[in-house]
Amino acid sequence: MPAKPSGASSRRSRSTGAATASGGPPLSLERIIATAVELLDTQGVDGLSMRRLADRLGAGAMSLYWHVGNKEEVFDLALDAVLAYGPPEAETHGWRASVVHMLEDWRGAMLRHPWSAALLPRRALGPSMLGRLELLSQTLLRAGVADADLNVAIWSVWNYVMGATITRGSFDRSPDDLEAAQRRLTELGERYPSIDRSRLLLDSDWDGAFKKGLDLLLDGLTPKR
Amino acid sequence: MPAKPSGASSRRSRSTGAATASGGPPLSLERIIATAVELLDTQGVDGLSMRRLADRLGAGAMSLYWHVGNKEEVFDLALDAVLAYGPPEAETHGWRASVVHMLEDWRGAMLRHPWSAALLPRRALGPSMLGRLELLSQTLLRAGVADADLNVAIWSVWNYVMGATITRGSFDRSPDDLEAAQRRLTELGERYPSIDRSRLLLDSDWDGAFKKGLDLLLDGLTPKR
DNA sequence: ACCTGAACACCGTTCAAGT
DNA sequence: ACCTGAACACCGTTCAAGT
Numbered sequence: 001m002p003a004k005p006s007g008a009s010s011r012r013s014r015s016t017g018a019a020t021a022s023g024g025p026p027l028s029l030e031r032i033i034a035t036a037v038e039l040l041d042t043q044g045v046d047g048l049s050m051r052r053l054a055d056r057l058g059a060g061a062m063s064l065y066w067h068v069g070n071k072e073e074v075f076d077l078a079l080d081a082v083l084a085y086g087p088p089e090a091e092t093h094g095w096r097a098s099v100v101h102m103l104e105d106w107r108g109a110m111l112r113h114p115w116s117a118a119l120l121p122r123r124a125l126g127p128s129m130l131g132r133l134e135l136l137s138q139t140l141l142r143a144g145v146a147d148a149d150l151n152v153a154i155w156s157v158w159n160y161v162m163g164a165t166i167t168r169g170s171f172d173r174s175p176d177d178l179e180a181a182q183r184r185l186t187e188l189g190e191r192y193p194s195i196d197r198s199r200l201l202l203d204s205d206w207d208g209a210f211k212k213g214l215d216l217l218l219d220g221l222t223p224k225r
Numbered sequence: 226m227p228a229k230p231s232g233a234s235s236r237r238s239r240s241t242g243a244a245t246a247s248g249g250p251p252l253s254l255e256r257i258i259a260t261a262v263e264l265l266d267t268q269g270v271d272g273l274s275m276r277r278l279a280d281r282l283g284a285g286a287m288s289l290y291w292h293v294g295n296k297e298e299v300f301d302l303a304l305d306a307v308l309a310y311g312p313p314e315a316e317t318h319g320w321r322a323s324v325v326h327m328l329e330d331w332r333g334a335m336l337r338h339p340w341s342a343a344l345l346p347r348r349a350l351g352p353s354m355l356g357r358l359e360l361l362s363q364t365l366l367r368a369g370v371a372d373a374d375l376n377v378a379i380w381s382v383w384n385y386v387m388g389a390t391i392t393r394g395s396f397d398r399s400p401d402d403l404e405a406a407q408r409r410l411t412e413l414g415e416r417y418p419s420i421d422r423s424r425l426l427l428d429s430d431w432d433g434a435f436k437k438g439l440d441l442l443l444d445g446l447t448p449k450r
Numbered sequence: 451a452c453c454t455g456a457a458c459a460c461c462g463t464t465c466a467a468g469t
Numbered sequence: 470a471c472c473t474g475a476a477c478a479c480c481g482t483t484c485a486a487g488t
Contacts, residue, residue, distance in 0.1 A: 027471080050462060060473045062463085067471090071462065118347060121395035124406065130417050137419035150423050152434045155392065159438075163388025167380065170346040181349065192355050194362035198375050209377045213384075216445050252452080275481060285454045287482085292452090296481065 027059055029067050029077070036078045037113070045115045048074070075119060080126035082113045087135070095143040096218065102135055103161055103214065110165045117166045133158075144223045153221040160217055168206045178202055252284055254292050254302070261303045262338065270340045273299070300344060305351035307338045312360070320368040321443065327360055328386055328439065335390045342391045358383075369448045378446045385442055393431045403427055 025031065035056050039048050050071055054061045068074055085105060092098040110117040120129070136154055145153050171178070182201045185192055195201075250256065260281050264273050275296055279286045293299055310330060317323040335342040345354070361379055370378050396403070407426045410417055420426075 049460085051460085062474075063472050065463075065472095118343065121391045122343060130410070130413075130420070133420050133425065134417045137423060137425070141419065147423070151425055151429050152437070154420075154423075154425060155429060155431075155434060156438055159388035159392050160384070161388070162392060163384035163386070166346045166391070167384050167387060185355070188355075192359045194366065195355070195358050195379075198362060198372070198379075200358065200362070200376055200379060204376050204380060206380075209380060212377075213381055220441050220445075274479085276479085287455075288453050290482075 032067055033077045033081050036074050040115045076123055079119055080128045082116050083109055083128040085132050095139045099139050107161055107165050114169050117169050164210050258302045258306050261299050265340045301348055304344055305353045307341050308334055308353040310357050320364045324364050332386055332390050339394050342394050389435050
């Protein structure tokens, strides 16, 4: 069994490269991950199979296993790629702005790649999320959160973003679907009068609610001045 | 194609029943769901296959499809079974106690069946969750929440419970695993000094944090008297 | 009414082999 | 160093058939 790079080193293949059977560009970790993300975005989690991924890359079905240990690693790498964070170019003023920026960017990334939110809790934390956690941690300390309260504060924020985004994503089906669901609720009639009446499934300002709740949460977690 | 019950009617097979090939009790929706939950609890989401489920029931591989449309329906039914809610026998005093009771019961159910939290956002809302939402809705109204604020309040609570439980469940690996993860963090050294120092992955009082955060949230959502 | 096996179109992964 | 096909042990589901 030859030594495999197994995902760590992704040196680009130098020279012209014999390339793949169908004449496409040669395989590389970057290309594999980029195509995996593409496939996940368009076909969903169940749409990603090693065989389909290889096919899309113009490669033989088993070629991927040279670059990658197994399918789980593909998920980990795609997830980490999608969650990468480069802090804003412009100087943000104040700890609050930088926390909010990071969290909204995180949420945005998960909504742009709807498979990611559901996947994130099931995988180990990759560098992208560790980086975000580190930034969050440092910024909260800078904001005056006591050492003893730090972990609770971090997890509260984390939970808030995860809960809001997962829910929002799951109700982000087509308007027709939502209408149908709400109609089903109405048919069930007397069984669920209150949530039927409030049109719970339809009238929800997700973005506004997110911002508002986040403000409340940060107020609560942070020492009052 | 004969008319199938397709999950709605679950009338029990009367008479002794020819039973299954291996002589076990006859199939029924109840038995199928109960065994599915068992399998999910012991083997996880990936451990549930239609073939394995049938096998465990002492039935031929394809017998399930008489009782159930497809695998997704098995998930829906197992999820709904696990999330059923019977309000407490004893009279609870006050809206707050009854909200807290329902939410902690919900959280408890998801933690007892670790596959359920991750699955819930991906499936349509079943009767069990609709019932809980209805109860929550009515109770919040009783607590004085204005009609216009109701949906935001409901989703805030929902998001809170989901976020907290999914995260908690995902970090509920063996202590050894957690130690290893935290050690890996330490090795990465200067990269994540703050979360390494706070032992973020290890020192987390999940249950305490949940209760505290829920109290804060309910205070914030409910009109101050 | 309920259960069944054969068959189809897929999977992930190992392995020995090619260049 | 990198890519490949054959093969293995699985999947979910359809269908025609059994009782």
